[in-house]
Amino acid sequence: MSEQKTVPTLYEWAGGSPALERLFVRFYERVPQEPLLRDVFAQMDPHHAQHVAAFVGEVLGGPKVYSEEHGGHAHMIRKHMGRNLTDEQRRRWMSLLLETADEVGLPDDPEFRSAFVGYLEWGSRLAVINSKLDLAATEDTTAPMPQWSWGAVGGPYQG
Numbered sequence: 001m002s003e004q005k006t007v008p009t010l011y012e013w014a015g016g017s018p019a020l021e022r023l024f025v026r027f028y029e030r031v032p033q034e035p036l037l038r039d040v041f042a043q044m045d046p047h048h049a050q051h052v053a054a055f056v057g058e059v060l061g062g063p064k065v066y067s068e069e070h071g072g073h074a075h076m077i078r079k080h081m082g083r084n085l086t087d088e089q090r091r092r093w094m095s096l097l098l099e100t101a102d103e104v105g106l107p108d109d110p111e112f113r114s115a116f117v118g119y120l121e122w123g124s125r126l127a128v129i130n131s132k133l134d135l136a137a138t139e140d141t142t143a144p145m146p147q148w149s150w151g152a153v154g155g156p157y158q159g
C-alpha cells in the first residue's frame with residue numbers, strides 16, 4: 001500500500017490564526033515608530049491587526065473568516081482605494097513585516113518564506129495600485145479571494 005502524504009497548507013505551516021495574529025498585532029504595534037507609515041495607519045480600526053490576520057490566513061488556506069465575517073475581498077480592496085500609497089511606503093511595510101515575522105518566530109525555512117514573501121510582494125503591489133483608484137468612481141471591486149500555496153517549491157521543508 002502506498003503511503004499517503006498530506007501537504008499542510010501555508011496557513012497550517014505558519015501556525016494558524018494564533019501565529020498570524022501575533023505577527024500582525026506586533027507589526028501594528030511597531031507602525032507608530034515608523035515615520036513613513038505612522039500617518040497612513042493613524043485612523044485605523046482598533047481590530048485592524050485581527051482583520052488583516054484573518055484575511056491573510058484565508059489567502060494561505062485557512063478558514064474563510066474574512067469572507068464570511070468581514071466583507072470579503074471587495075471590502076479589502078475598497079479599504080486601500082483613494083489612499084495614494086507610495087512604493088517607498090510599500091517597501092517599508094514589507095521590510096517591517098518581515099522583520100516582525102522573525103521577531104515573533106514565524107517559520108523561517110526557505111520553502112515557507114519564499115511562498116510567504118511571494119504573496120506579500122504580489123499583494124502589497126496590488127494595494128499600491130488599488131490605492132490610486134478613486135473609490136467614488138470605481139463601481140466594480142469584485143475579484144475572487146486570492147489563494148496562495150507552496151508554488152514551485154512544492155511543499156514544506158523536509159530537512
Ligand code: HEM
Nearest residue numbers: 040043044045051052055076079089090093120123124127
Ligand atoms: C499583502 C499586502 C496587504 C494585505 C493582505 C492587506 C490587507 C488589508 C486588509 C484586509 C485591510 C482591511 C482591514 C479591515 O477589514 O478592517 C487593509 C486596510 C488597509 N491597508 Fe492593507 N494590506 C496590504 C498591504 C498594504 C500596504 C502595503 C499598505 C500601506 C503601505 C496598506 C495600508 C492599509 C490601510 C491604510 C488600510 C486601512 C486601515 C484603516 O484605516 O482601517 N496595506 N489592508
